[in-house]
Amino acid sequence: MSNILELSHVVKAYQTTLAVDDVSFDMPKGSIFGLLGPNGAGKTSLIRIITSITRADSGRVLIDGIPLNIDHPEIIGYMPEERGLYKKMKVGEHLIYLARLKGLSATDANKAIDYWMDKFAIRDWWNKRVEELSKGMQQKIQFIATVIHKPKLIILDEPFSGLDPINSNLIKDEIHQLRNEGASIIFSTHRMEQVEEICERIVLINRGKNVLEGNVTDLRQERKKNLFSYEFTGELSSSLLEGQKIEEQGPGRIILHFPEEHLSNQFLSRLIQSGVYVRDFTEILPSLNEIFIRTVEEQGMTIDQPSNREA
Amino acid sequence: MSKLWLIIQREYLSRVQKKSFVLTTLLTPLAFLVFFIFVGFIMSYEGDEARKIAVIDESDMMRKAIKDDATIFFSFPKESLDSLKAKTLREEYNGVLVIPPLSDIQTTEHTVQYYSDNQLSLDAESAIKDALSARLREYKIATLELDPKVVESLRTKVRIDPMPIADETQELSSMRTAIGAGIGFIMGIMMYLGVFIYGMMIMRSVMEEKTNRIVEVMISTIRPFQLMMGKIIGVGAVGLTQFLVWIILIPLISILVNLIFGFDTTQMQGAGAAAQQIDPDDMQSMIAMAMQELGQIEWWIIVPLFLVFFLLGYLLYASLFAAVGSAVGDDIADSQSLTLPISIPVLIAFYIMMVSVRSPHSTLAVWASIFPLFSPIVMPARLAFDVPWWQIALSVVLLAATVVFFVWISARIYRVGILMYGKKVTVKELGKWLFYKD
Numbered sequence A: 001m002s003n004i005l006e007l008s009h010v011v012k013a014y015q016t017t018l019a020v021d022d023v024s025f026d027m028p029k030g031s032i033f034g035l036l037g038p039n040g041a042g043k044t045s046l047i048r049i050i051t052s053i054t055r056a057d058s059g060r061v062l063i064d065g066i067p068l069n070i071d072h073p074e075i076i077g078y079m080p081e082e083r084g085l086y087k088k089m090k091v092g093e094h095l096i097y098l099a100r101l102k103g104l105s106a107t108d109a110n111k112a113i114d115y116w117m118d119k120f121a122i123r124d125w126w127n128k129r130v131e132e133l134s135k136g137m138q139q140k141i142q143f144i145a146t147v148i149h150k151p152k153l154i155i156l157d158e159p160f161s162g163l164d165p166i167n168s169n170l171i172k173d174e175i176h177q178l179r180n181e182g183a184s185i186i187f188s189t190h191r192m193e194q195v196e197e198i199c200e201r202i203v204l205i206n207r208g209k210n211v212l213e214g215n216v217t218d219l220r221q222e223r224k225k226n227l228f229s230y231e232f233t234g235e236l237s238s239s240l241l242e243g244q245k246i247e248e249q250g251p252g253r254i255i256l257h258f259p260e261e262h263l264s265n266q267f268l269s270r271l272i273q274s275g276v277y278v279r280d281f282t283e284i285l286p287s288l289n290e291i292f293i294r295t296v297e298e299q300g301m302t303i304d305q306p307s308n309r310e311a
Numbered sequence B: 001m002s003k004l005w006l007i008i009q010r011e012y013l014s015r016v017q018k019k020s021f022v023l024t025t026l027l028t029p030l031a032f033l034v035f036f037i038f039v040g041f042i043m044s045y046e047g048d049e050a051r052k053i054a055v056i057d058e059s060d061m062m063r064k065a066i067k068d069d070a071t072i073f074f075s076f077p078k079e080s081l082d083s084l085k086a087k088t089l090r091e092e093y094n095g096v097l098v099i100p101p102l103s104d105i106q107t108t109e110h111t112v113q114y115y116s117d118n119q120l121s122l123d124a125e126s127a128i129k130d131a132l133s134a135r136l137r138e139y140k141i142a143t144l145e146l147d148p149k150v151v152e153s154l155r156t157k158v159r160i161d162p163m164p165i166a167d168e169t170q171e172l173s174s175m176r177t178a179i180g181a182g183i184g185f186i187m188g189i190m191m192y193l194g195v196f197i198y199g200m201m202i203m204r205s206v207m208e209e210k211t212n213r214i215v216e217v218m219i220s221t222i223r224p225f226q227l228m229m230g231k232i233i234g235v236g237a238v239g240l241t242q243f244l245v246w247i248i249l250i251p252l253i254s255i256l257v258n259l260i261f262g263f264d265t266t267q268m269q270g271a272g273a274a275a276q277q278i279d280p281d282d283m284q285s286m287i288a289m290a291m292q293e294l295g296q297i298e299w300w301i302i303v304p305l306f307l308v309f310f311l312l313g314y315l316l317y318a319s320l321f322a323a324v325g326s327a328v329g330d331d332i333a334d335s336q337s338l339t340l341p342i343s344i345p346v347l348i349a350f351y352i353m354m355v356s357v358r359s360p361h362s363t364l365a366v367w368a369s370i371f372p373l374f375s376p377i378v379m380p381a382r383l384a385f386d387v388p389w390w391q392i393a394l395s396v397v398l399l400a401a402t403v404v405f406f407v408w409i410s411a412r413i414y415r416v417g418i419l420m421y422g423k424k425v426t427v428k429e430l431g432k433w434l435f436y437k438d
Helices: A043-050 A091-101 A106-119 A135-147 A165-180 A216-222 A263-273 A288-298 B002-016 B019-043 B081-089 B122-143 B148-154 B174-211 B215-219 B224-261 B265-271 B280-296 B299-328 B332-358 B363-368 B375-385 B389-417 B427-433
Strands: A003-013 A018-028 A032-036 A058-063 A076-079 A153-157 A184-189 A201-206 A209-215 A227-233 A245-250 A253-257 A277-284 B051-057 B072-075 B095-099 B113-115
Touching: A003 A043, A003 A184, A018 A043, A018 A058, A018 A184, A018 A201, A032 A043, A032 A165, A032 A288, A043 A058, A043 A153, A043 A184, A076 A135, A091 A106, A091 A135, A091 B002, A106 A135, A135 A153, A135 A165, A153 A165, A165 A184, A201 A216, A201 A288, A209 A216, A209 A288, A216 A288, A227 A263, A263 A277, B002 B224, B019 B224, B051 B081, B081 B095, B081 B113, B174 B215, B174 B224, B174 B280, B174 B299, B174 B332, B174 B375, B215 B224, B224 B299, B224 B389, B299 B332, B299 B375, B299 B389, B299 B427, B332 B363, B332 B375, B332 B427, B363 B375, B375 B389, B389 B427
Parallel strands: A018 A209, A032 A184, A032 A201, A076 A153, A153 A184, B051 B072, B051 B095
Antiparallel strands: A003 A018, A003 A058, A201 A209, A227 A253, A227 A277, A245 A253, B095 B113
């Protein structure tokens, strides 16, 4: 599979800080990709380079195999973390305006807006002024504006901040559908738990540096500690736990560490044989958060944020 | 290019379609008119309080000269000054005017007394003085047995008729100077107001975009320079629209008002100087001359040149206002300290413009109309006075070069400013932004 985005040795320095420090990664076409890191790690600086808002000092950015050029903004849809709309404009006019700036004709823009308004059941908002909408409603409009021109690459910076769970799920569903239609999506967030289940691949950024990159499942599998959790109803006999390494124990729940993976299944069958009713059996994989912290520590870096943060 | 066009369209339409725009555009000429009518009314206000003045005419020669008018009634009671004073205290009269006889036929000063605890109004005072003076003149002419025609011939009005030396220039009348000054003043004021009103409009709009964070979405689609220029051109078009509407509406409304109320603007002008009598025939011929002069002014040169200076001057200052707007975001206090350096040259230019209208070929006027920061306001004020072509050409070239330079500077500041939040901005800081990389 070819890559929608390839970064090699990208560097961007601001006056007092090195915001992006030699970052390289590839993003496969049609993937949902997580750009993760704490606040101030350089995620937004990196995105601004990809979206042509700023230029990298050095390094190479390829989009769909072509070096970044002035036509690229039209195939990118970007929803910034700090997002706004013209408050006095009517919703319909606003969407047409943004769509046409992205290169759609007036007719195509109208069609696309019709499609999305029907989809979100917000057709009656057309003539409302943006300032009449609630913040959550405005975010829906911003999302539509981001994807209206069917971009090949969609970049969402902290897309769920300020969204209620219903709208978050709505956006998640749309993202999956867009991916199925062929778009590639970058999620940028510092809330790593939010993207564990959505992203297939991630890049972890800390202090402008790329600290870890890979497939989410692989990363978690590689770093797992053979911890297994059992939830059950009944009494555990002490003989059962003899010789086991207990990580954590509570009423109806126990977490064990095994020297080898397959031992967890042996314990499970003994547990069932002992007459205890097992409700749940899971392997505990490290969260992205844990992986991030561990990786940073292993590399001898600190996580604290650079003092001069570019907004 | 088409994206720039989209931005211009939005900036233009979003303003022109606003109710507030329609209202200010339509109501401003009306407000002006109401203002002028009001001023005219105040100027012609003579006081509605009727005054009764007792006159003691010791030489008995003023009775014919002093006439009642709408608010002052004169009477000539045969009573002593003391009894009249007493009556004045009882408010039967408002005052007592004592006119002593002329002491000496040769005197050039004559003092009369007015007894009252209230002052005469300025209008009444000058009316009395003029009447007495005219009567005394008549009396002196008669007493000295002079021929009134001979005396009249002593008064010689002097007029200066400017005559050009070069052949190709057409003959100038003195009226031309006055009209040129008027046109220059109006154009200078329009420039001044245009720069401030629309410059501020741009600054506010940039500040708003930055504050509500639409700007990041915008510049992921278009270059900051396109966004800035789109805004400047769009707002400039709004300004031209407004001017155009006013240019059509103001004469239209004044004609309408004239028709409906029979309101005469010439009367209004004359009203201020109550004593000054203007012969209606004189007035008529003056208007005719003025119309002729207006017709002779080379509009086809002045109007396009005015537009050139307006557009260049607007671009110059609008881009600076855009840069300031991008730098400050929502901080009004910051914006004030940064607009000050921009406002100072505009204000200086405005004052030079007022002087230039009176002496359009003075050294100050000439050089100020060539210096690019002042020329957009000063040069239009001189255009009606046959400015040498080399001065106009030099002024336009310098101004255009400065515009390019300032737009470039502003674009550099703007591109950094719109993405910069939470930083205290100073002029020095702006200077650094010029050298930031993209």
